[in-house]
Amino acid sequence: MEKQQNLVFFIYFLSFFVLLTGFQVVQCSSHHHHHHHQHRFSSAGISKLFVFGDSYVDTGNNNKTVARSWKEPYGITFPGKPAGRFSDGRVLTDYVASFIGIKSGPVPYVLRNMGTDPLSNGMNFAYGGTGVFNTLTLDPNMTTQIDFLQQLLQDGVYTKDDLNSSMALVSAAGNDYTAYLAKNGTTEGLPAFITSVVNQLALNLKRIHELGIRKVVVTALEPLGCLPQRTASSFYQQCNETDNKAVDLHNLLLQQAVEKLNNESKDAGFVILDIHGAFLSLLKGQGAHPGISKFENPLKPCCVGVTNEFSCGSVDESGVKKYTVCENPELAFFWDDVHPAQEGWFEVYSALQASLSQIHLG
Ligand SMILES: *[C@@H]1O[C@H](CO)[C@@H](O)[C@H](O)[C@H]1NC(C)=O
Ligand SMILES: *[C@@H]1O[C@H](CO)[C@@H](O)[C@H](O)[C@H]1NC(C)=O
Ligand SMILES: *[C@@H]1O[C@H](CO)[C@@H](O)[C@H](O)[C@H]1NC(C)=O
Ligand SMILES: *[C@@H]1O[C@H](CO)[C@@H](O)[C@H](O)[C@H]1NC(C)=O
Ligand SMILES: *[C@@H]1O[C@H](CO)[C@@H](O)[C@H](O)[C@H]1NC(C)=O
Ligand SMILES: *[C@@H]1O[C@H](CO)[C@@H](O)[C@H](O)[C@H]1NC(C)=O
Numbered sequence: 001m002e003k004q005q006n007l008v009f010f011i012y013f014l015s016f017f018v019l020l021t022g023f024q025v026v027q028c029s030s031h032h033h034h035h036h037h038q039h040r041f042s043s044a045g046i047s048k049l050f051v052f053g054d055s056y057v058d059t060g061n062n063n064k065t066v067a068r069s070w071k072e073p074y075g076i077t078f079p080g081k082p083a084g085r086f087s088d089g090r091v092l093t094d095y096v097a098s099f100i101g102i103k104s105g106p107v108p109y110v111l112r113n114m115g116t117d118p119l120s121n122g123m124n125f126a127y128g129g130t131g132v133f134n135t136l137t138l139d140p141n142m143t144t145q146i147d148f149l150q151q152l153l154q155d156g157v158y159t160k161d162d163l164n165s166s167m168a169l170v171s172a173a174g175n176d177y178t179a180y181l182a183k184n185g186t187t188e189g190l191p192a193f194i195t196s197v198v199n200q201l202a203l204n205l206k207r208i209h210e211l212g213i214r215k216v217v218v219t220a221l222e223p224l225g226c227l228p229q230r231t232a233s234s235f236y237q238q239c240n241e242t243d244n245k246a247v248d249l250h251n252l253l254l255q256q257a258v259e260k261l262n263n264e265s266k267d268a269g270f271v272i273l274d275i276h277g278a279f280l281s282l283l284k285g286q287g288a289h290p291g292i293s294k295f296e297n298p299l300k301p302c303c304v305g306v307t308n309e310f311s312c313g314s315v316d317e318s319g320v321k322k323y324t325v326c327e328n329p330e331l332a333f334f335w336d337d338v339h340p341a342q343e344g345w346f347e348v349y350s351a352l353q354a355s356l357s358q359i360h361l362g
Contacts, residue, residue, distance in 0.1 A: 044360035046100040046167045048122035048158075049093075050213060052145045052204070053171030055128030055339060056222075057093045060084025060108035062128045062139065068313040069128055073303060073325050077342050084108065086128055088302065088329045089342030092219075092275070093124060095349035096169050099356055109148055119157065122166060125149060131176035132200040142172070142204050150211060163212035165361060169273075170208070170218040172201050177224070177246075194250050202257035205270060209261075214269050215359055218258065220276040221250045226283055228301040229337040236299040239283070251276055271359055278351040282333060282344070294347070295333045302332035302341055312336035 051057050055069070062084060064070045075082040078089030085091050097105040106124045107117035125145035129137035140148070152158050176197045177190075185193060201218070209216050225243030228236060255272060262268045283298045303312035303325045310322035312335070326332055335341035340348065349356075 044100050044167075046165060046215065046359075046361055048120070048162060048166040049097055049100060049102055049106045049124075049169060050122045050149060050163075050166055050208075051093055051106060051124040051126050051169045051171075052142055052208070053126040053169075053219075054130050054173050054175050055086040055126075056173040056219070057091060057124070057169060057171040058084065058086065058108075058126040058128040059091065059093050059105050059124050061110050061124065061126060067128060071313050073323075074313065076325070077329055086336070086339040087342055087345065088335050090345060091340075091342075092171070092345050092349065093126075093169060095345060096217075096356075097121070099349070100167060109145075123149070123152070126171065129175055131179060132172055132197055132204060133176050133179070135175045135179035136182055142170075142201075146204060146207055146211070149208075153211065160212045164214055166213045167215040167217060167359065168208045168213045170201075170205060170216065172197070173219070173222060174224050190246055191249060194246065195253060198250060198253040198257055201254065202261060205258070206261060209265065209269055214267065214361055215271065216269055217271045217273050217359065218254070219273045220254060221247050222275055222279045223247055223283075226279065226299065227338050228299065228304075228334050231299050232337075236297055236301075239299070247276070271355070273352060274355060275348055275352070278348040281351060282347050294331070295344075296331050298333040300332070301334035301336055302326040302329045303336050 051059075055062075058069065060069075060083060062069050064084070067084070068074060069084050069086045070082045072082055074087065075085060076088050094105050097103075102121045104117055104121065106122035107119060108124045111117070112119060112123060125140075125148050127137070127139040127145070129135060130139050130141050130145075132142045134141050149158075153160075153163070177193075180190070180193050205216050205218055223239060223244050224230065224247050225240030230240045230243055231238060258270045258272050261270045282295070301312070303323055305311040305314050306322050306324065312323050312325075314322040316322055329335065329341050330343045332341045333344040333347070335344070
């Protein structure tokens with residue numbers, strides 16, 4: 001039963017096979033002017049952004065016909081319709097892109113030949129549902145995502161010089177642990193598995209750097225025990241501390257691995273983006289604006305299935321929608337059972353300003 005619970009929790013990361021019906025599109029026009037400000041730290045000397053990982057940073061690589069990121073009600077806040085992001089609007093990638101002064105986020109790999117976005121901003125290789133190892137999806141793992149970039153280098157789409165003025169954003173937000181538990185991994189074996197995930201992640205970071213990308217920024221693992229899927233049983237009142245302890249091990253090992261990479265490289269090009277700390281402080285109602293608890297109940301997601309069997313975006317066979325969306329998505333930290341809402345990501349980004357401002361090419 002415990003295993004069953006874990007499976008139900010983690011499977012939602014994968015977010016597939018969700019068919020939807022029509023839904024009233026709600027434009028949230030008020031309150032978002034701050035998203036369009038050019039940020040004062042934007043001249044970091046970085047010309048391109050390359051993105052690797054999963055749904056926390058994917059902006060459209062998942063399969064359009066099956067992924068819920070391409071179905072309503074995803075995208076209702078921005079751009080106003082489903083657009084391949086696992087959120088009501090922008091995700092971390094969009095904010096990091098604006099930080100380094102790239103107006104539109106880097107083009108998703110699968111859309112690179114559509115002519116809609118310039119390749120000069122970099123490229124997003126992240127696929128929702130994937131991990132450093134193969135997970136429960138057939139989409140490319142992080143190694144294969146890096147292979148894609150290497151191929152584009154060989155094909156002359158990007159040059160070494162391009163990469164020398166580029167930054168990589170790398171997210172490994174937990175799908176490896178999803179797959180581990182779903183494939184009957186034991187609790188006893190978890191620490192060893194966490195070690196192998198972080199070791200593989202470190203190899204990937206090193207390889208990205210060796211390809212020539214000078215700044216390699218990796219996200220810490222967010223507190224998995226605070227994701228709505230884990231807190232639903234307490235009516236969104238309490239994080240699961242057992243899960244969060246495992247997360248702490250991942251983050252400790254990641255910190256050591258990145259320190260080692262920086263010790264071994266001349267330019268100290270590796271940086272951890274502490275989204276873990278940002279999530280925790282925002283979920284406690286502190287965040288970038290102490291004293292103002294902007295999220296009503298930060299643990300409670302905006303978009304939820306009508307019962308346990310359904311999730312955000314679910315519809316039944318006759319096309320009837322089996323989810324509800326809150327009235328004010330801008331008051332929610334979480335959008336669905338595992339993904340922050342746009343406002344949540346914006347606040348995470350705001351909380352990370354101090355560490356982002358350290359990132360520049362000189
Ligand atoms: C997307 O999924 C559909 C349905 O499973 C499949 O037919 C199609 O080949 C997939 N497309 C890609 C690019 O993987
Ligand atoms: C990534 O995927 C490829 C293709 O499925 C596989 O051969 C490779 O072993 C995977 N890499 C890792 C680190 O799991
Ligand atoms: C990358 O750029 C820096 C600063 O402009 C320069 O010193 C360095 O030689 C370049 N490295 C490569 C491999 O081109
Ligand atoms: C996991 O274990 C259950 C019960 O022991 C079994 O029914 C299931 O097939 C196993 N799944 C995998 C992926 O091994
Ligand atoms: C926390 O999660 C673990 C499994 O990771 C589970 O065994 C435990 O019952 C959960 N605790 C609470 C309070 O829900
Ligand atoms: C990195 O180098 C510092 C200073 O030389 C050292 O104290 C530290 O133990 C090293 N860390 C790792 C993980 O190698």
